[in-house]
Amino acid sequence: MTTKPNRSLPASFAVHGALLAASLVMLYPLLWMFASSFKPEEEIFTSASIWPTALNFDAYVRGWRGLDVSFGVFFWNSMVISVLSVIGNVISCSLAAFAFARLQFRGKNFWFALMLGTMMLPYHVTLIPQYVLFLNLDWVNTNLPLIVPKFLAADAFFIFLLVQFFRGIPRELDEAAMMDGCSPWRIYYKIILPLSLPALATASVFTFIWTWDDFFAPLIYLNDMGSYTVQLGLRNFVDSTGRSDWSGLFAMSSVALVPILVFFVLFQRLLIEGVATTGMKR
Amino acid sequence: MTTLASPSVAVGGARWVRSLRRNLPGYLFLLPWLLGFLGLTLVPALGSLYLSFTEFDLLRDPRWVGAANYVRIATDDPKFVASLYVTFVYVALSVPLKLALALAVAMLLNKGIAGLPLYRAVFYLPSLLGASVAIAVLWRQLFAGNGLVNQVVFLLFGVQGPSWISDPDYTLYTLVVLSVWQFGSPMIIFLAGLRQIPQDIYEAAQIDGASKVRQFFRITLPMLTPVIFFNAVVKTIDAFKAFTPAYIISEGTGGPIDSTLFYTLYLYQEAFAYFRMGYASALAWILLVIIAFFTAFSFLSSRYWVHYDD
Numbered sequence: 362m363t364t365k366p367n368r369s370l371p372a373s374f375a376v377h378g379a380l381l382a383a384s385l386v387m388l389y390p391l392l393w394m395f396a397s398s399f400k401p402e403e404e405i406f407t408s409a410s411i412w413p414t415a416l417n418f419d420a421y422v423r424g425w426r427g428l429d430v431s432f433g434v435f436f437w438n439s440m441v442i443s444v445l446s447v448i449g450n451v452i453s454c455s456l457a458a459f460a461f462a463r464l465q466f467r468g469k470n471f472w473f474a475l476m477l478g479t480m481m482l483p484y485h486v487t488l489i490p491q492y493v494l495f496l497n498l499d500w501v502n503t504n505l506p507l508i509v510p511k512f513l514a515a516d517a518f519f520i521f522l523l524v525q526f527f528r529g530i531p532r533e534l535d536e537a538a539m540m541d542g543c544s545p546w547r548i549y550y551k552i553i554l555p556l557s558l559p560a561l562a563t564a565s566v567f568t569f570i571w572t573w574d575d576f577f578a579p580l581i582y583l584n585d586m587g588s589y590t591v592q593l594g595l596r597n598f599v600d601s602t603g604r605s606d607w608s609g610l611f612a613m614s615s616v617a618l619v620p621i622l623v624f625f626v627l628f629q630r631l632l633i634e635g636v637a638t639t640g641m642k643r
Numbered sequence: 644m645t646t647l648a649s650p651s652v653a654v655g656g657a658r659w660v661r662s663l664r665r666n667l668p669g670y671l672f673l674l675p676w677l678l679g680f681l682g683l684t685l686v687p688a689l690g691s692l693y694l695s696f697t698e699f700d701l702l703r704d705p706r707w708v709g710a711a712n713y714v715r716i717a718t719d720d721p722k723f724v725a726s727l728y729v730t731f732v733y734v735a736l737s738v739p740l741k742l743a744l745a746l747a748v749a750m751l752l753n754k755g756i757a758g759l760p761l762y763r764a765v766f767y768l769p770s771l772l773g774a775s776v777a778i779a780v781l782w783r784q785l786f787a788g789n790g791l792v793n794q795v796v797f798l799l800f801g802v803q804g805p806s807w808i809s810d811p812d813y814t815l816y817t818l819v820v821l822s823v824w825q826f827g828s829p830m831i832i833f834l835a836g837l838r839q840i841p842q843d844i845y846e847a848a849q850i851d852g853a854s855k856v857r858q859f860f861r862i863t864l865p866m867l868t869p870v871i872f873f874n875a876v877v878k879t880i881d882a883f884k885a886f887t888p889a890y891i892i893s894e895g896t897g898g899p900i901d902s903t904l905f906y907t908l909y910l911y912q913e914a915f916a917y918f919r920m921g922y923a924s925a926l927a928w929i930l931l932v933i934i935a936f937f938t939a940f941s942f943l944s945s946r947y948w949v950h951y952d953d
Binding site for chain 1: 662665666667668669670672673674675676677678679680682683684686687688690691694701748751752754756758760762763764765766767768769771772774775776777778780781782783784785791824828831832834835880883884886887890891894907910911914915920923924926927928930931934935938
């Protein structure tokens with residue numbers, strides 16, 4: 362639909378009105394949750410207002426202290442897993458993407474097709490044998506089942522994303538470097554990686570957010586409260602004390618969203634462009 | 644590290660050395676992925692196919708039972724039928740609604756309005772947060788009997804709304820609403836697609852006197868079909884795999900009376916609550932077949948309704 366410079370004022374008013382109303386509906390639940398974390402218990406379910414009558418941080422203190430284990434422990438676990446996942450994903454996916462995008466070797470197309478095929482495969486199909494494998498390795502209740510796969514480029518989606526980006530970098534650069542006797546390894550980390558920072562950053566931010574948000578894998582592999590991630594801690598909080606401590610629940614829910622919100626504010630452009638150009642899932 | 648194959652390097656080497664020189668770097672770079680592919684994808688996938696023909700509780704060795712799991716799924720498992728029904732309803736409602744809303748908002752945003760980046764960010768935010776437990780928890784509280792939704796309903800209409808999350812007639816729809824609320828990422832893709840449509844087509848249509856509605860159905864929609872197709876396939880596959888909101892809202896039970904028993908939730912229960920790993924493997928393979936069928940169907944049907952320029 363066209364951009365018309367001389368659109369009538371009422372029309373543009375109507376568009377903005379509709380968009381503002383929609384924005385409010387989108388954000389209201391989040392604001393309400395945040396506001397409720399400051400409200401006294403009885404006010405939460407009697408007032409739809411997003412303005413608490415008083416600022417009360419008790420819920421944060423109470424919630425953070427948690428059940429038997431503090432939310433600080435869950436936060437630390439989530440942070441370790443997410444950061445290591447980012448490192449693992451960036452290293453292993455960029456290595457594979459470099460091979461697919463820039464190197465010639467026998468069987469390349471075959472492996473590339475298989476790699477694309479794994480993107481289609483629902484993880485449920487590999488779930489149980491993987492669980493058996495990690496159980497036999499004695500990795501259940503450790504972070505390893507959540508981290509090690511990232512170092513083995515298990516998120517084929519990011520390989521694909523990086524392949525697309527690497528292919529856009531002019532070939533002449535590698536050819537010139539090759540003439541000068543550069544090894545593929547040097548081409549990879551002296552030329553391709555530095556030129557791919559936007560793509561690597563997009564992959565990193567999405568890896569972090571998705572890992573931080575992941576509920577299913579931690580649910581399966583982490584049974585001991587000391588090893589819980591934020592998502593599991595929150596689930597536990599709902600199931601045991603949630604019913605009596607609404608504001609504590611909302612406080613910890615708000616806190617669980619903080620890292621994502623921080624990334625969103627810092628890298629909004631990057632995230633939105635990532636979605637627009639590559640069709641990221643979420 | 645070896646250098647890329649070049650004549651000067653290869654001179655004098657035996658053929659296999661040359662071949663190794665030529666192919667080794669590629670395989671070295673691919674090594675982490677190859678290990679992951681074999682160890683975490685290929686072998687486990689074959690393993691789960693095998694397990695689907697066994698009875699396996701983790702404690703004892705798998706016991707071969709032939710097609711018994713599949714037979715039971717097909718003939719004697721009301722929970723399978725219930726979970727399939729819930730999942731199909733969820734997919735059939737949430738995907739079209741989400742895409743329609745995404746397209747509508749994308750078109751509003753594409754009118755060259757001021758404040759576009761801000762609106763875009765606001766609409767995208769729920770999509771980004773959507774997968775987290777916090778949002779599922781929030782949703783549960785919003786739709787509780789005395790939650791925000793019913794407070795608003797009461798303020799506006801003066802009627803007491805139902806208890807959305809504990810009345811089996813409504814639970815699934817609260818999950819659909821949650822999914823539709825997260826229309827941001829398809830919206831951004833639609834927005835990018837709308838940008839690709841050349842403006843002169845609209846101008847020509849306008850000169851010919853085509854109405855806005857006609858322009859939408861004759862220009863916008865056909866030109867967008869590749870993007871619609873992409874969004875529909877991705878969101879459908881995602882919807883089949885939905886898990887976290889249903890798990891949180893029903894506290895892992897899929898209740899009340901199986902109204903939120905998503906397919907993946909049932910699979911999870913079979914595997915990790917009842918330790919029927921063989922049966923769960925069979926369920927996983929059926930999910931694969933369903934998703935593959937839908938994807939294949941989409942691609943085959945796309946020939947008739949997706950228009951590519953070149």
